[in-house]
Amino acid sequence: MTNVLFTFTVKEELMERLRSEFPQVNFTFSTSKDKTELQKAEIIMTYGEDITKETLDQALALKWLMVASAGLEKMPLREIGERNILITNVKGIHKTPMSESVMAHLLSIKRSLPWIYSQQRKSEWSKRSGSSELFGSTALILGPGAIGSEIGRLLQAFGVKTIGCNRSGDQAPHMDGMINFEQLDETLPTADIVISVLPSTLETRGLLTYNHFVLMKKDAIFMNFGRGDLIIEEQLIKAMSERQISFSVLDVFENEPLGEDHPFWDMDGVIISPHVSSHSSEYVPRAIEIFMENLQEWLNEGTDFQNVIDVEKGY
Amino acid sequence: MTNVLFTFTVKEELMERLRSEFPQVNFTFSTSKDKTELQKAEIIMTYGEDITKETLDQALALKWLMVASAGLEKMPLREIGERNILITNVKGIHKTPMSESVMAHLLSIKRSLPWIYSQQRKSEWSKRSGSSELFGSTALILGPGAIGSEIGRLLQAFGVKTIGCNRSGDQAPHMDGMINFEQLDETLPTADIVISVLPSTLETRGLLTYNHFVLMKKDAIFMNFGRGDLIIEEQLIKAMSERQISFSVLDVFENEPLGEDHPFWDMDGVIISPHVSSHSSEYVPRAIEIFMENLQEWLNEGTDFQNVIDVEKGY
Numbered sequence: 093m094t095n096v097l098f099t100f101t102v103k104e105e106l107m108e109r110l111r112s113e114f115p116q117v118n119f120t121f122s123t124s125k126d127k128t129e130l131q132k133a134e135i136i137m138t139y140g141e142d143i144t145k146e147t148l149d150q151a152l153a154l155k156w157l158m159v160a161s162a163g164l165e166k167m168p169l170r171e172i173g174e175r176n177i178l179i180t181n182v183k184g185i186h187k188t189p190m191s192e193s194v195m196a197h198l199l200s201i202k203r204s205l206p207w208i209y210s211q212q213r214k215s216e217w218s219k220r221s222g223s224s225e226l227f228g229s230t231a232l233i234l235g236p237g238a239i240g241s242e243i244g245r246l247l248q249a250f251g252v253k254t255i256g257c258n259r260s261g262d263q264a265p266h267m268d269g270m271i272n273f274e275q276l277d278e279t280l281p282t283a284d285i286v287i288s289v290l291p292s293t294l295e296t297r298g299l300l301t302y303n304h305f306v307l308m309k310k311d312a313i314f315m316n317f318g319r320g321d322l323i324i325e326e327q328l329i330k331a332m333s334e335r336q337i338s339f340s341v342l343d344v345f346e347n348e349p350l351g352e353d354h355p356f357w358d359m360d361g362v363i364i365s366p367h368v369s370s371h372s373s374e375y376v377p378r379a380i381e382i383f384m385e386n387l388q389e390w391l392n393e394g395t396d397f398q399n400v401i402d403v404e405k406g407y
Numbered sequence: 408m409t410n411v412l413f414t415f416t417v418k419e420e421l422m423e424r425l426r427s428e429f430p431q432v433n434f435t436f437s438t439s440k441d442k443t444e445l446q447k448a449e450i451i452m453t454y455g456e457d458i459t460k461e462t463l464d465q466a467l468a469l470k471w472l473m474v475a476s477a478g479l480e481k482m483p484l485r486e487i488g489e490r491n492i493l494i495t496n497v498k499g500i501h502k503t504p505m506s507e508s509v510m511a512h513l514l515s516i517k518r519s520l521p522w523i524y525s526q527q528r529k530s531e532w533s534k535r536s537g538s539s540e541l542f543g544s545t546a547l548i549l550g551p552g553a554i555g556s557e558i559g560r561l562l563q564a565f566g567v568k569t570i571g572c573n574r575s576g577d578q579a580p581h582m583d584g585m586i587n588f589e590q591l592d593e594t595l596p597t598a599d600i601v602i603s604v605l606p607s608t609l610e611t612r613g614l615l616t617y618n619h620f621v622l623m624k625k626d627a628i629f630m631n632f633g634r635g636d637l638i639i640e641e642q643l644i645k646a647m648s649e650r651q652i653s654f655s656v657l658d659v660f661e662n663e664p665l666g667e668d669h670p671f672w673d674m675d676g677v678i679i680s681p682h683v684s685s686h687s688s689e690y691v692p693r694a695i696e697i698f699m700e701n702l703q704e705w706l707n708e709g710t711d712f713q714n715v716i717d718v719e720k721g722y
Contacts, residue, residue, distance in 0.1 A: 192518055192541055224687060364526075364527045
């Protein structure tokens with residue numbers, strides 16, 4: 093019998109689904125500290141953070157590590173490679189919730205939802221909404237990969253012109269135009285919306301500076317849904333306190349959690365999404381869906397797995 | 408020279424645009440009480456409410472009435488018809504802002520924006536967003552006309568299954584399925600979202616009752632963006648106080664403005680949009696765009712006008 097250890101727990105209905113679809117598999121829901129189960133497990137399903145060199149040393153039967161997360165930065169990839177353990181993840185799982193969050197924030201601003209909610213708290217009927225539209229805007233998307241392209245697809249449905257920006261300037265899906273990082277200065281003045289979903293790399297750290305915000309339109313909306321180190325926070329604070337642009341919607345920060353005395357909390361035009369843009373009630377069901385397809389392939393002794401990680405490259 | 412009277416004022420830049428594009432036309436921006444201009448005007452651009460039988464009697468030169476609104480219920484259509492005055496409106500102008508408002512509210516609920524805003528007011532970092540997704544939902548759209556179909560198109564882009572509901576059950580654009588009014592009871596239990604953009608007619612007044620809300624899912628979202636008389640308000644209050652469904656987003660009411668002691672203001676799950684879902688900074692520019700195209704046709708002595716109203720039918 094194949095032993096599978098989940099190092100986290102899931103809802104009863106998902107456990108039942110796994111057990112009924114795979115009667116030949118023994119599923120245990122525990123933690124990576126459960127030495128007995130760790131030793132027996134041929135397959136481990138984990139969020140990743142609990143898998144250290146020490147965990148690996150104890151997981152003597154381990155042949156496949158399924159990581160229910162997109163980031164693998166802290167995992168002992170060298171050891172996994174040396175032992176020839178198959179490693180797969182749930183790449184792409186953030187696409188739907190993150191692009192819905194981006195659209196939610198943009199539409200909320202354009203259609204005056206913060207104002208509507210605040211009027212209701214005061215039981216005050218007023219029609220001075222000052223609403224505008226997303227339709228007809230131009231959006232610059234920094235990092236038009238899986239998530240960025242999905243945002244582009246949705247923006248285009250709303251009649252928004254999309255311009256993608258990456259290192260090469262090579263065409264990406266759902267982009268009406270493309271630029272490379274060197275063309276940022278000339279393009280920023282034309283954008284109504286600037287969205288970053290860039291990862292943290294040598295090239296993206298500090299990519300945006302105060303001067304970029306000066307170049308943007310006064311009524312521009314900036315959204316950082318990638319990594320907090322895209323910009324030195326002090327420079328963004330300066331830009332927002334001078335109202336160089338109208339809105340900054342931030343899901344990521346230099347340091348998380350944001351301290352309760354951080355200036356962002358009270359700043360006009362700053363909206364703080366506490367790194368929840370990828371959260372979704374559908375996350376675990378979707379991760380298990382990917383896992384089950386891979387598990388079927390595993391039991392069939394096939395090799396066509398989804399999202400196999402190259403331990404040399406790290407993705 | 409052709410005399411055009413606007414019975415409302417517009418921004419300087421729009422006035423300049425009209426005058427530079429139509430140098431052969433004399434534009435006056437005043438009110439319908441300006442008897443001198445009223446007598447001279449061959450064309451009147453109006454929001455409609457100021458045009459009475461008396462206004463018409465004074466507008467001796469009037470040949471074309473352009474109404475910058477969608478509703479014509481209160482206009483003296485019989486007199487307009489008798490004098491063979493051309494009447495046009497801005498049908499379809501609400502499509503973009505209204506569908507964006509509907510999407511904004513839905514995405515805001517699914518992606519926890521009210522919670523995000525409230526956490527920020529308390530300078531409180533928490534990641535317990537409880538967010539879900541629009542993707543994979545089923546939406547029932549009561550009244551899949553120009554606005555309802557546009558909502559359907561956007562919902563489909565988000566992976567939502569759309570079911571249209573009208574009197575006939577005949578196919579409408581961007582609907583995955585169609586039902587007629589008689590099939591409501593059997594369809595309501597399958598919908599995650601129920602949106603009405605129905606007008607007020609003999610058939611739609613009181614169409615929804617308390618029992619329909621009992622039939623809906625406990626986590627359903629109801630949106631009334633049509634007319635307030637779709638449901639007797641007391642019945643909706645009963646349904647919401649019993650939490651028969653999770654959310655009611657209301658843009659229209661039995662009586663507007665809503666009194667400050669109305670129970671809706673403080674009710675869990677009720678979101679009050681004070682009849683602003685069609686508001687947009689683009690409204691007047693878009694109305695003038697339609698007017699200019701018709702004006703060009705008028706000056707060319709053509710007959711191919713946009714949105715001509717049949718005074719017999721009233722639309």
